[in-house]
Amino acid sequence: MPSVASEWQRSIDTSWSGNATQAELIVDPASGARFVHARFDGSAAPQITLVSGFETRNRTIDWAQPAPATEDPAVLTAALAPSANKPLQGVVTQTAQKITAGAGSDVEKVRAIYAWIVANCYRNLDTPGCGLGDTVATLTSAGLGGKCADLNGLFVALSRASGVPARDLYGVRVAPSAFGYKQLGAGSADISKAQHCRAEVFLLDYGWVAMDPADVLKVMRAESETWIRDPADPLVAEVNRALLGNWEGNWVAYNSAEDVALPGAGRRLPFLMYPQGVLGGARLNELDPKAFGYTITAQAL
Template sequence: MKHTRLDRRTLLSTGAALAAPLFVPGLARAQAAERRFEPQIAGWRTFEVTTTVQVADVQGATQLWLPIPDITSDYQQSVDNRWSGNADTIGLTRESKHGVQMLHATFAASNAQPTVTLTSTLRTRNRAVDWNARAGQAEDPAVLKANLQPTELKPLDGIVRKTALEATKGATTDVDKVRALYSWVIANSWREPKTRGCGTGDIQAMLETGNLGGKCADLNAIFVGLCRAVGVPARDVYGLRLVPSAFGYKELGGNPANLKGAQHCRAEVYLTGTGWVAMDPADVLKVMRQETAEWIKDPAHPIVAPVMKGLFGSWEGNWVGWNTVNDLVLPGSADRGTKSFLMYPNGENASGRFDESSPDSFKYTISARELST
């Protein structure tokens, strides 16, 4: 089934009034001390990411789809993907509309415990924009055009367009527009820990209801949609945190031994003359809401300010990006409805589509380890 807009937003808190930026006093002096968050381009790091699926609900024939690192860029390189298990058929396949690559496994109805282990090896490094440098090769115009289009959950007309124009009023350059929208999302949205998974990215419903709370797939989707609505190419990048942050922010890293719930999407914008630029307003909002025991509501707070500055143009290389696609159909799936994104393991059998946001009932685990180079 295709996604509906308003129903799923009702799962989120309706406390829109909490979005107003306010300073919350009372943080310990040690917490209030300004931290560093300054990712700089450095050497490559190599990681192995292992996903193991053992299907718990065995009803009829089973299919599994697992994301792989399908991004090659100046911040990420895929080395290889290898797999094992008891599937009848298994291998890499591409989704027809966007060409995104994934691992696809099928199991006969007689298989009592469908099992797959996927190990992906990749290299990643910090990303930081040099605002004074000129981009090398210009991006393919077809890629830029694709990243200016609406998606099912990111329409670019109506309230989305209206909000984007109001937020960028007076901005004359694309950089000014992007900075205004980045600040607008941080000032008007908030991290909602009760949101399931990473959220859905239903930005029209969020804007129509005024309920701008959510997680990364909601908050960065608002940013991406608003950018596209004023003519700036932008895209979500769906991925997974791998290891702790080198800058000491507990909310900006993952536990490599157990990456359950470590999925995280980021964002990029394309600026003429500069190229694709890293962005992540959702992680600024995560630090504000969850880095300390108290909810920090002032982005100028010394714990938040370095992150707000740093995530406008840089990323830390403790994360892997799977892909950048929206509105995809899983190859071979009996359910021909579109998925908003591919960031989690997916599966289905005679009982229907598995709950990707529930690794304990789906029965999958993800872990990572850094390899010496």
């Protein structure tokens, strides 16, 4: 359910229906993330339909036109804090210090981190879903490979460790890409497997700025039959430049929540981007829509 309020995304309405014994809208007190929690009595096959309307648009930046920006200090504090997936110590801080050595401003630090991820990380096609987002594992056991939750999550963690407020936004692609890349958009109205997270950083002279190095790596690895290793390759260069500060409006963000406590879950989720369910005491596999029994669709109105 879209819950991110900003100049580039606006929620219009939300409604739900089905045979739930109880259904309620819950707001996570720590992050403001909204979700519907439904319970079923087992007398019939559980069914719930959630409909959300929203408007979104492209985000662009003119790096040549800085303007001092302000933000609620509490928001910036949260965007600098560690989480279970983003501990700001050990290998994370050590890596951030190496990458940003010699960088003076927040812009220089962010550019260095973005360039380092594009040059050194890669999209691992075997990673389930969008990845676990475990920053330490991405830097160590995963060998710098993963998917968007891993790679953009790493960008966010390295930015925080460098003193730059940053956050992941978790959502889903809802339309094709204007770039023409099949990998960067929804290929059909069925978006059940189109989840994608993006990143933002808060820069003193620009405010919240869009970032998505993970999608650059997706183009490099999956757009063509050949794995492109050079970000200056003609197929990659345009999107590499664009995703440092810009986003397409073909995607909608749900929330930026981390370490989310869901009712009855028994554990905290590192992030909330997929439907979650428990049936007969067993958790359903959120990465398998067919086995779980959910479908997500999108249409333009």
